[in-house]
Amino acid sequence: MNTDVMDSRPTYGGLRLDPRxxxxxxxxxxxxxxxxxxxxxxxxxxxxxxxxxxAHEDVAAGGLERLCALRAARLxxxxxxxxxxxEFERVLDGADMSVRIYVAGRESFIGKxxxxxxxxxxxxxxxxxxxxGGVSRRVQCVHCKHIDEGVTASPYRCSGCGQHLLVRDxxxxxxxxxxxxxxxxxxxxxxxxxxxxxx
Amino acid sequence: xxxxxxxxxxxxxxxxxxxxVKRFRFxxxxxxSLPHFAAGSHVVVLMRDGERxxxxxxxxxxxxxxxxxxxxxxxxxxxxxxxxxxxxxxVSVGDExxxxxxxNLFPLFHPGRKHLLIAGGIGVxxxxxxxxxxxxxxxxxxxxxxxxxxxxxxxxxEMRARHGDRLKLxxxxxxxxxxxxxxxxxxxxxxxxxxCGPEGMIEAVLEGxxxxxxxxxxxxxxxxxxxxxxxxxxxxxxxxxxxxxxxGDQSMLEALEEAxxxxxxxxRGGACGQCAVDVLEADGELIHNDHYLSAAERASGEKIMLxxxxxxxxxxxxxx
Numbered sequence: 281m282n283t284d285v286m287d288s289r290p291t292y293g294g295l296r297l298d299p300r301x302x303x304x305x306x307x308x309x310x311x312x313x314x315x316x317x318x319x320x321x322x323x324x325x326x327x328x329x330x331x332x333x334x335a336h337e338d339v340a341a342g343g344l345e346r347l348c349a350l351r352a353a354r355l356x357x358x359x360x361x362x363x364x365x366x367e368f369e370r371v372l373d374g375a376d377m378s379v380r381i382y383v384a385g386r387e388s389f390i391g392k393x394x395x396x397x398x399x400x401x402x403x404x405x406x407x408x409x410x411x412x413g414g415v416s417r418r419v420q421c422v423h424c425k426h427i428d429e430g431v432t433a434s435p436y437r438c439s440g441c442g443q444h445l446l447v448r449d450x451x452x453x454x455x456x457x458x459x460x461x462x463x464x465x466x467x468x469x470x471x472x473x474x475x476x477x478x479x
Numbered sequence: 480x481x482x483x484x485x486x487x488x489x490x491x492x493x494x495x496x497x498x499x500v501k502r503f504r505f506x507x508x509x510x511x512s513l514p515h516f517a518a519g520s521h522v523v524v525l526m527r528d529g530e531r532x533x534x535x536x537x538x539x540x541x542x543x544x545x546x547x548x549x550x551x552x553x554x555x556x557x558x559x560x561x562x563x564x565x566x567x568x569x570v571s572v573g574d575e576x577x578x579x580x581x582x583n584l585f586p587l588f589h590p591g592r593k594h595l596l597i598a599g600g601i602g603v604x605x606x607x608x609x610x611x612x613x614x615x616x617x618x619x620x621x622x623x624x625x626x627x628x629x630x631x632x633x634x635x636x637e638m639r640a641r642h643g644d645r646l647k648l649x650x651x652x653x654x655x656x657x658x659x660x661x662x663x664x665x666x667x668x669x670x671x672x673x674x675c676g677p678e679g680m681i682e683a684v685l686e687g688x689x690x691x692x693x694x695x696x697x698x699x700x701x702x703x704x705x706x707x708x709x710x711x712x713x714x715x716x717x718x719x720x721x722x723x724x725x726x727g728d729q730s731m732l733e734a735l736e737e738a739x740x741x742x743x744x745x746x747r748g749g750a751c752g753q754c755a756v757d758v759l760e761a762d763g764e765l766i767h768n769d770h771y772l773s774a775a776e777r778a779s780g781e782k783i784m785l786x787x788x789x790x791x792x793x794x795x796x797x798x799x
Contacts, residue, residue, distance in 0.1 A: 375668040
């Protein structure tokens with residue numbers, strides 16, 4: 281099966297400050313903190329109108345201190361990734377069109393943030409995103425619909441139905457997940473060795 | 480014409496909608512129903528003027544509920560290259576015309592939570608269709624419509640009847656100014672803006688959007704450019720081995736069609752990019768008038784759009 285790059289695979293341009301935005305809303309997971317530091321360090325005027333949302337458990341040691349040291353107008357720490365997304369949605373519900381949304385971190389995290397903004401009428405391409413951190417994907421099994429987080433190799437075994445799944449580049453924006461399809465559908469039991477995902 | 484299927488229509492009704500605007504109702508010649516279209520779509524109307532065929536794109540205002548007809552609005556422009564003058568002076572009820580299948584280069588972004596529709600003058604035609612569609616879907620929307628004076632009566636009356644106080648009117652004769660810096664601040668996240676009108680107004684509204692802090696992905700515009708006139712030049716198609724002259728009052732696309740060649744094209748107004756071709760040689764300066772090519776593509780001198788751009792010089796050789 282052809283698993284070359286396909287159109288549904290999102291591309292991420294990198295965090296670049298948009299100085300015309302009236303305020304900046306930055307959502308970060310652990311691996312994304314360095315990207316935020318690169319983009320915002322020294323931009324005093326912009327930091328005065330910047331809100332940074334991140335999760336305690338997430339941010340690697342030292343990363344949190346450096347995010348604090350940026351002195352953004354507001355830094356909101358959530359207890360978990362889930363709480364972080366809830367807090368993000370709460371902020372979005374009170375936001376107006378003059379805000380720019382930034383997200384940095386693992387691909388699965390970016391996908392969830394973009395999907396929740398899109399549910400509120402935001403064009404996905406208007407969310408400024410930078411991918412940081414290792415290769416791990418959120419994958420939906422197309423057979424049983426179970427979603428596995430942090431998949432790093434293909435094929436892998438679905439923890440919902442136990443099938444061996446090929447991880448495709450086919451990305452669902454709504455689910456923020458890649459699609460996994462049974463790899464031994466034609467010759468049951470013929471499962472090639474797992475390979476680490478390269479990107 | 481790469482718009483594909485053409486539809487034969489009969490002019491069922493002509494209405495003087497404003498001082499310089501006529502509205503035409505087209506019915507399918509075979510009495511059947513016309514295709515559904517999404518708000519923001521346009522058709523190209525083909526007008527036979529003796530040996531010559533004039534092709535102009537017009538936004539669709541609406542489709543009759545039973546599907547039997549479409550309406551378009553045509554502004555009579557003072558410097559008409561033939562199309563609007565033909566529609567105003569030569570077309571009568573009962574005449575036959577051909578139109579292309581509807582094409583949409585100005586679609587609504589339906590996941591949007593709110594929609595701001597901004598129209599100036601004749602730019603109201605796609606906005607009219609969009610407002611109807613948003614109303615049908617129960618969406619949140621506002622219409623901001625700038626007119627010179629009351630002479631745009633017909634559109635105003637109909638829209639007021641349909642949309643009530645969702646329609647905000649700005650009359651220049653009463654010194655009412657449509658100011659985006661008053662409309663945009665505080666609009667909720669997920670709002671989309673759509674603008675159609677004179678070039679200067681579109682630029683001002685888009686710039687106003689960026690100034691208000693909006694991301695460009697939420698600012699949508701319909702810009703049909705009439706092919707600007709210029710000096711005549713020679714056009715050679717390297718692969719087809721065809722050479723023709725582009726008159727000062729016609730576009731390259733029109734000259735090629737007149738010569739019996741049928742290059743890919745769609746909107747004829749510099750917006751869709753279908754007619755972009757590779758330049759092989761240019762003895763002169765490329766004059767780009769489109770809204771499609773990027774600054775880098777223009778600067779490279781390697782691409783040009785047949786519908787609105789031209790050469791200031793002697794000969795242009797294209798990879799066609």
